[in-house]
Amino acid sequence: MATLGLIEYQDASPDVRAVYDDIMATRQTDWINNFWKSIAHDPATLRRTWESVKQVMAPGALDPLTKEMVYLAISASNQCGYCIASHTAAARKAGMTNQQFAELMAVVGMANETNRLVSGYQVEIDERFRTP
Amino acid sequence: MATLGLIEYQDASPDVRAVYDDIMATRQTDWINNFWKSIAHDPATLRRTWESVKQVMAPGALDPLTKEMVYLAISASNQCGYCIASHTAAARKAGMTNQQFAELMAVVGMANETNRLVSGYQVEIDERFRTP
Amino acid sequence: MATLGLIEYQDASPDVRAVYDDIMATRQTDWINNFWKSIAHDPATLRRTWESVKQVMAPGALDPLTKEMVYLAISASNQCGYCIASHTAAARKAGMTNQQFAELMAVVGMANETNRLVSGYQVEIDERFRTP
Amino acid sequence: MATLGLIEYQDASPDVRAVYDDIMATRQTDWINNFWKSIAHDPATLRRTWESVKQVMAPGALDPLTKEMVYLAISASNQCGYCIASHTAAARKAGMTNQQFAELMAVVGMANETNRLVSGYQVEIDERFRTP
Amino acid sequence: MATLGLIEYQDASPDVRAVYDDIMATRQTDWINNFWKSIAHDPATLRRTWESVKQVMAPGALDPLTKEMVYLAISASNQCGYCIASHTAAARKAGMTNQQFAELMAVVGMANETNRLVSGYQVEIDERFRTP
Amino acid sequence: MATLGLIEYQDASPDVRAVYDDIMATRQTDWINNFWKSIAHDPATLRRTWESVKQVMAPGALDPLTKEMVYLAISASNQCGYCIASHTAAARKAGMTNQQFAELMAVVGMANETNRLVSGYQVEIDERFRTP
Numbered sequence: 001m002a003t004l005g006l007i008e009y010q011d012a013s014p015d016v017r018a019v020y021d022d023i024m025a026t027r028q029t030d031w032i033n034n035f036w037k038s039i040a041h042d043p044a045t046l047r048r049t050w051e052s053v054k055q056v057m058a059p060g061a062l063d064p065l066t067k068e069m070v071y072l073a074i075s076a077s078n079q080c081g082y083c084i085a086s087h088t089a090a091a092r093k094a095g096m097t098n099q100q101f102a103e104l105m106a107v108v109g110m111a112n113e114t115n116r117l118v119s120g121y122q123v124e125i126d127e128r129f130r131t132p
Numbered sequence: 133m134a135t136l137g138l139i140e141y142q143d144a145s146p147d148v149r150a151v152y153d154d155i156m157a158t159r160q161t162d163w164i165n166n167f168w169k170s171i172a173h174d175p176a177t178l179r180r181t182w183e184s185v186k187q188v189m190a191p192g193a194l195d196p197l198t199k200e201m202v203y204l205a206i207s208a209s210n211q212c213g214y215c216i217a218s219h220t221a222a223a224r225k226a227g228m229t230n231q232q233f234a235e236l237m238a239v240v241g242m243a244n245e246t247n248r249l250v251s252g253y254q255v256e257i258d259e260r261f262r263t264p
Numbered sequence: 265m266a267t268l269g270l271i272e273y274q275d276a277s278p279d280v281r282a283v284y285d286d287i288m289a290t291r292q293t294d295w296i297n298n299f300w301k302s303i304a305h306d307p308a309t310l311r312r313t314w315e316s317v318k319q320v321m322a323p324g325a326l327d328p329l330t331k332e333m334v335y336l337a338i339s340a341s342n343q344c345g346y347c348i349a350s351h352t353a354a355a356r357k358a359g360m361t362n363q364q365f366a367e368l369m370a371v372v373g374m375a376n377e378t379n380r381l382v383s384g385y386q387v388e389i390d391e392r393f394r395t396p
Numbered sequence: 397m398a399t400l401g402l403i404e405y406q407d408a409s410p411d412v413r414a415v416y417d418d419i420m421a422t423r424q425t426d427w428i429n430n431f432w433k434s435i436a437h438d439p440a441t442l443r444r445t446w447e448s449v450k451q452v453m454a455p456g457a458l459d460p461l462t463k464e465m466v467y468l469a470i471s472a473s474n475q476c477g478y479c480i481a482s483h484t485a486a487a488r489k490a491g492m493t494n495q496q497f498a499e500l501m502a503v504v505g506m507a508n509e510t511n512r513l514v515s516g517y518q519v520e521i522d523e524r525f526r527t528p
Numbered sequence: 529m530a531t532l533g534l535i536e537y538q539d540a541s542p543d544v545r546a547v548y549d550d551i552m553a554t555r556q557t558d559w560i561n562n563f564w565k566s567i568a569h570d571p572a573t574l575r576r577t578w579e580s581v582k583q584v585m586a587p588g589a590l591d592p593l594t595k596e597m598v599y600l601a602i603s604a605s606n607q608c609g610y611c612i613a614s615h616t617a618a619a620r621k622a623g624m625t626n627q628q629f630a631e632l633m634a635v636v637g638m639a640n641e642t643n644r645l646v647s648g649y650q651v652e653i654d655e656r657f658r659t660p
Numbered sequence: 661m662a663t664l665g666l667i668e669y670q671d672a673s674p675d676v677r678a679v680y681d682d683i684m685a686t687r688q689t690d691w692i693n694n695f696w697k698s699i700a701h702d703p704a705t706l707r708r709t710w711e712s713v714k715q716v717m718a719p720g721a722l723d724p725l726t727k728e729m730v731y732l733a734i735s736a737s738n739q740c741g742y743c744i745a746s747h748t749a750a751a752r753k754a755g756m757t758n759q760q761f762a763e764l765m766a767v768v769g770m771a772n773e774t775n776r777l778v779s780g781y782q783v784e785i786d787e788r789f790r791t792p
C-alpha cells in the first residue's frame with residue numbers, strides 16, 4: 001500500500017533508471033527493493049538519499065558489516081518493521097551470523113533499558129565524562 | 133539533581149558495595165559513575181542491571197569496541213545526554229577513534245532519516261526480505 | 265483487532281452518536297473512521313479528543329492544509345501506521361499534492377537525521393539561539 | 397529560556413487568570429508551575445490542555461497515585477526532563493514512596509528493553525493475543 | 529516471520545526447556561508465547577531476560593496489576609504492536625477492566641501530548657521541582 | 661561540551677571553509693552555528709549534510725516558512741533541545757509569528773496524543789484509507 005505506488009524499472013524515467021542502475025551495480029544485485037521504488041516518485045529525494053547512503057555505508061574507519069549492524073540496531077530501536085527486515089538481510093549478506101545478530105539485539109535492548117533508568121532517575125553527567 | 137541522590141561508596145550497604153567493587157574490578161577503574169550511584173537506592177535493580185550489562189557487554193561474537201559503539205549509537209538515536217557522554221567515554225576507552233565516531237554518527241543519522249521515509253511512504257516489506 | 269472492538273453508529277449511545285454526528289458534519293463526510301469507533305468505548309475520551317482535535321485543526325494562523333501536513337509529518341516521524349494512512353487521506357482531501365507530500369517527507373527525514381547528529385555530537389545551544 | 401517567556405499571574409489576562417485560579421484550587425496549591433505560564437501565551441491551548449489534564453487525571457477506575465505514576469513512567473520513557481521533574485513531584489505529593497518510584501522505573505526500563513527485542517527479532521503476534 | 533524462527537518446546541535444548549518450564553510455572557499457564565520462542569535462539573538472552581522480567585514484575589511496593597498496566601502503557605507509548613497485544617492480555621489476566629484500560633490510555637495520550645508542549649515551548653524546570 | 665569541539669572559521673581547512681561560506685551566503689548571514697562547527701570534524705558529513713539540507717529546505721511545492729515550521733515540529737516531537745532552539749530562530753526569521761508557533765505546537769501535541777491512542781487501542785486501518 002505504498003502511498004504513491006511503486007515505480008518499476010521499465011516505467012522509470014531516465015534519471016530514476018540511472019539511480020536504479022547504480023544501486024544494482026554498487027550492491028552487485030539484480031533487483032531494486034520497495035524503498036527505492038517508493039521514493040522514486042520524487043527523483044531528487046531518490047538521488048540524494050541513494051548518494052548519501054552510498055557514501056555513509058562505504059567502507060571507511062568502520063567496516064561494512066559493522067555499519068550494517070549499526071543500521072539494523074537503530075532500525076530495531078526505532079521499531080521500523082520494513083527497515084529491520086531489509087537491514088537484517090543486508091547485514092546477513094555482509095556476513096552477520098545468528099550469534100552476532102543475537103548479541104547485537106541484546107545490546108540494543110540493554111541500551112534502551114538503561115537510557116530510561118538514566119532519565120527516570122535524573123542522573124547528572126559526571127565531570128569526568130564532560131569533554132574538556 | 134538525581135531524584136534520590138547519589139550513594140557514595142563509603143555510605144553504601146555491603147550488597148551495594150559488592151556491586152561497586154565488581155564494577156571497578158571488571159572495568160579496571162577506581163571510581164563509580166553517577167548512574168550506578170543513582171540506582172543504588174534500589175539494590176535489586178542495581179545488581180540486576182549490572183549483571184545484565186556485564187553479560188551483554190562481555191566479548192563474544194561481537195568485540196567490546198563494536199558493542200560500545202552500538203550502545204553509543206542507540207543512546208545518540210534516543211537522545212539520552214548522560215548515556216551519550218558516558219558511552220562516548222567508554223567507547224573511546226575501548227579504542228574508538230574520532231573517525232570511527234564520525235562514521236558511527238553518520239550511520240545513526242542516515243538510519244533515522246530513512247526509517248521515517250519508509251514509514252511516511254508506507255513502504256511494504258519485499259517478499260525477498262521475509263524470513264522463510 | 266481493535267482492543268475493545270468498534271462501536272458502529274447504530275449501536276452507539278446517544279452521547280456517542282452526538283459526537284459521531286458532529287464529526288461527520290464538521291468534516292462534511294458520511295462515515296466515521298475506526299479511530300473514533302475504537303475510543304468510543306470511553307465516551308469521555310471520545311468527546312474530549314474530538315473537541316480538542318476540532319479546536320486544534322480549525323483554520324487559524326495556520327491554514328487547514330498546513331495543519332494536516334504537520335499532523336502527517338509527526339505521524340510519519342512517530343511511525344504510526346494508522347495515523348499515516350488516515351492523515352495522508354486527510355491532507356489530500358485538504359489539497360496536498362504528490363509533490364507537497366514528497367517534500368514534506370524529505371523534511372521529516374532530514375530533521376530526524378540532524379536531530380541525531382546534534383545529540384550524538386553533544387552540540388551546545390548557541391548564545392544567539394537562546395531566548396532573551 | 398521559555399520560547400515565549402512566562403506569563404505571571406499579575407500580568408495575565410482574565411481568561412488566563414481563570415485557568416490559573418482553577419489549577420491552584422484543583423491542586424490545592426498557591427503557585428503555578430512554568431509549564432502553564434509558558435503555554436499561557438496561547439489561552440486556547442492553556443484552557444484546553446488544563447481541562448483535559450483535569451479530566452484525565454481525576455479519580456476514576458484508576459486512583460490518582462496510579463495515574464501520576466503512569467504519567468511519570470511515560471515521561472521517563474520519553475526522556476522529557478521537565479516532565480520527569482514535575483511529575484516526580486506530583487507523584488510524591490500523591491503518596492509515591494521511594495520504593496514505588498524504584499519499582500516503577502524498573503518496569504519502564506524493562507518494557508523499553510523487551511519492546512526492542514520484540515521488534516528486532518520480528519516477533520509475530522500469537523493468535524491467542526488477538527482480540528476476537 | 530520471526531527473524532530466526534520459533535523454538536518449540538519439543539525442539540528446545542535442556543537449558544531452554546528449563547526457562548520455558550519456569551515461565552509456565554510462574555505464570556500458571558501451559559503455553560509459551562512467541563516472544564520467548566524467538567529469543568530462545570540465544571539462551572543467555574532468554575534466561576537473562578526472563579529472570580529480569582520475573583524479578584521486575586513480582587509483587588512488591590507496586591501490585592502486579594499496576595505493574596502490568598505500566599508495562600502496557602510504555603508499550604502503547606512506544607507503539608510496539610506485539611507488546612501491546614501481549615501486555616493487554618497480561619493486564620486483563622491480572623484484573624484490568626475495560627474502564628481501567630481506557631483511563632490508562634487517556635493518561636498515556638495526555639502525557640505524550642504535554643511532553644511535546646514542554647519541549648516545544650522550551651519550558652525550564654521550576655526551582656521547586658529540583659531535588660535538593 | 662561538543663564531543664570533538666568546535667571548528668572555527670579561522671581554523672578550518674579549505675574544504676570546510678567552502679561549506680561555511682556557502683552556508684553564510686545561502687542564509688544571508690555572517691556566522692556559523694555550533695551544529696556545523698561540530699560536524700566539521702568530519703568534512704564529508706559536513707558537506708553531505710549541508711548539501712542535503714540546502715536541497716530539502718529550498719523553496720518548492722512547499723514554501724520556506726512551512727518547511728521551517730515542519731522542521732521545528734519534528735524537533736519538538738523528538739524533544740531535541742538544540743534543534744528546537746535553532747529551528748525556532750530559523751522559523752522566526754522566515755516569518756513565523758507567535759500565534760503560528762502556538763498553533764504549530766498544538767498540532768504537534770495533539771498528533772502525539774492520538775498516535776498513542778491509536779496504538780494503544782490497536783486500531784486497524786480503514787479500507788478507505790488504504791492506497792489502491
